[in-house]
Amino acid sequence: MSLLDTSTSTPYYAVAIAVVIYRLILSSSQARRDNPNRLPLPPGPKGYPIIDNLLDFPTVRPWLVYDEWLKTYGDMIYFKVLGQSFLILGSLDRTYDLFEKRSSNYSDRPRMPMLNELCGLHLFYTSTVSHRRNLEWPMQIETTRAFLRKLLASPEDFLLHVRHAIAATLLRATYGMAIDDDEKAKEHVETAEIALASLAEAGNPGSFLVDLFPAMKAIPSWVPGAGWKKKAAYWRTVSDTFVQKPWSMVIEKLKTGTAEPCVATAMIEKLPEDGSPNAAEETEIARNACAVAFGAGSDTTVSTVQSFFMAMTLNPEVQKRAQEELDRALGGRLPEFSDRPNLPYVTAVVKESMRWQLVTPLGENIDIILDVRNPLIFRLSVGVPHKASEADEYDGYYIPKDTIVIGNSWSILHDPTIYKDPFNYSPERFLKDGKIDPAVRDPTVAFFGFGRRICPGRFLSQDSMFILISSLLSVFDIKPGLDNEGKEVKINPQMTNGLMSYPEPFKCRITPRSTKAEQLIHQS
Incomplete structure (x- = not known):
């Protein structure tokens, strides 16, 4: 098109x-x-x-x-x-x-009126302080175990469970909300999904003529062919709710002394007092950064884990080999982060899941810039150009001035001179003598952006992928879904269009590997 x-x-x-x-x-x-x-x-x-x-x-x-x-x-x-x-x-x-x-x-970003000025998605910000892993890991373990229990109860809803598992970690860390026992938290997840869908469409460079001709934003919405103005107005309402509502909830909880320590409370405590010269600006930056940290910070991980599910339905031999490694290393328990050095094949599965079907195939990063002291660092990995x-x-x-420059991560991570048979799903490409081969290009070089703009939140994302994927493989079998006649459906590995790409909907069967595995899930 x-x-x-x-x-x-x-x-x-x-x-x-x-x-x-x-x-x-x-x-x-x-x-x-x-x-x-x-x-x-x-x-x-x-x-x-x-x-x-x-x-x-x-x-x-x-x-x-x-x-x-x-x-x-x-x-x-x-x-x-x-x-x-x-x-x-x-x-x-x-x-x-x-x-x-x-x-x-x-390092500049092009003006994107549809995304920023009409939809109100102002996401171009940076941060400076890294989140300590010893605070992340317990929360990731907790949400992963809850994810396994939900998957056991309703495996047909696996896509929803994946999104909620990732969202639970970030929602708790960002706003101090527990997704399972707070209806407002669930509402926020739904709002975030709409906001991110608008980001995926509005942020695709050139999809709307107004990005090439910003003066066109003055065209009234009633003009024939200007339906994009109505779409932008709706997206702006959603994005305003997405940014403002949870922030206001945290402020109210701070007033009543019921706020849980989180990114938002850390930011609010460090903001200058009302009336200070930069108070309004720094508050807006912090509020927007929290929204991006929760909303888009989850999507790269969600899409990659969904791609992993799809890959397992298509590559049962990969699944079997990973499970054999887990059985040897774990001895009948669930994985911990400390097990990672003993799980090279599972680590290779994570890498190949990132490379095979890219979340951000035009793989640049939007920076979340925070001019406040000691809040956590986040960055949104989406294909916004330079x-x-x-x-x-x-x-x-x-190269003319104002040229839009895009690094095509898809080409970089599907280069046949680097990756043999690049469209095949093959974790073995990252291994040599049973260990991760440092000579093979790590997909993180393009998955999380390039050069000085590489995503500093990449470690959090990789940790989430590792603990989710290793936990899934340790207790579940993943196979293609069945049609009305009881035959396995054919899985077509297609991704959606947009700034952020996700697997097209597909059916799969998820069953416990054994009675012992089922007991392990219940006990977790």
Whole structure:
């Protein structure tokens, strides 16, 4: 699907065409000024006058289209859409060169009116203090054991249980809410899911023309073809509730002395007093950071664990080998974090689950910036692109100012020169002589972002994946679901479209491995 498919209105495009002509005049003048050496642009698909590559600009699973273009034009491709320049990087070396070595010029984020100004999702912030693992691990163990019990009771709801297991940890850590015994907490999880769905759609670069032409946000919602304005208004209402409501609840609990220590209470206690010069700004930053920490911090882990379920239905031999390793190492108990050094194959399963079907295939990170003292650190891993602050010359090519630059993590983690048969699910690729092979590229190099913007919350996420996956394999068998005739259904490993990608719905059977395993779950 091309960007052209996102609207069918003549008035809508009339405004766009007028703006395009104006931008073409400006960009032509700027190019002559900023490219004195007359260097060529990087290679890429040829476009048409005025509209450039509008007709072939992908909005559905764009990472797959970019991957094909990269195979044709090399590991760096350039194209334009209605005057807006895009640069796609398809190798780790390219991302390192621009995002780390030249970070001063490629650390900005492009303006995204649909996401930020119309939907109200202001997520571009950073933090500085790491969460101590000895505080995380007990909470992760507790929520994982509760997850196993729920899965035993209603295995058909495994997708819901996965999301709630991850959300429970982050909701407790962020707002001091217990998801199982607080209806307001459950409501917040549901609101978060809607807010994150809007993020996935609105944050996909180029999906809405208003991102290319910010002036179009002034178009009234009643204009034919401007239905995106109504959608944005709804998303804004949801995002406001998502950010404001739990924060207000924590403040009320602080007043009554019933607040549980959490990220929000730590932030509130460190905020300047009302009336101070930066009080309003720092409060808004802290409030937004809490929302992102809970909402999107869970989604990378949720999607990866769901991909793991799908992989197990397709690869029973992998499941069997992992279970054999767990049986040898654990001796009939549930796993702890201290068991990780003795579980190299399970660790490889976690790595392959991250690599195989990426959560953020255009794998950049949104930074959560906190200008407060001693709150916990969080960062949201989603595919928000970089922007060239100034025109640049790189490897013999000219990169125009304001070019949107995207690291295509999908290509990096499916490079056949690095990963043999990259579309196969094979944890063995990470092992050598029964140990994790350090010579094999770790998927975390692209899964959590690049260079100086790599996600500092990556350890929390990896810990959650490890304890969930190892616990699941130790007590459950995972197989394809059954159809009405009792035959196993065919699992098609497809992912959804959007800024964050999830497995398409699929059916699977989850049963205890044995009576002893079932008893172990009840006792946990």
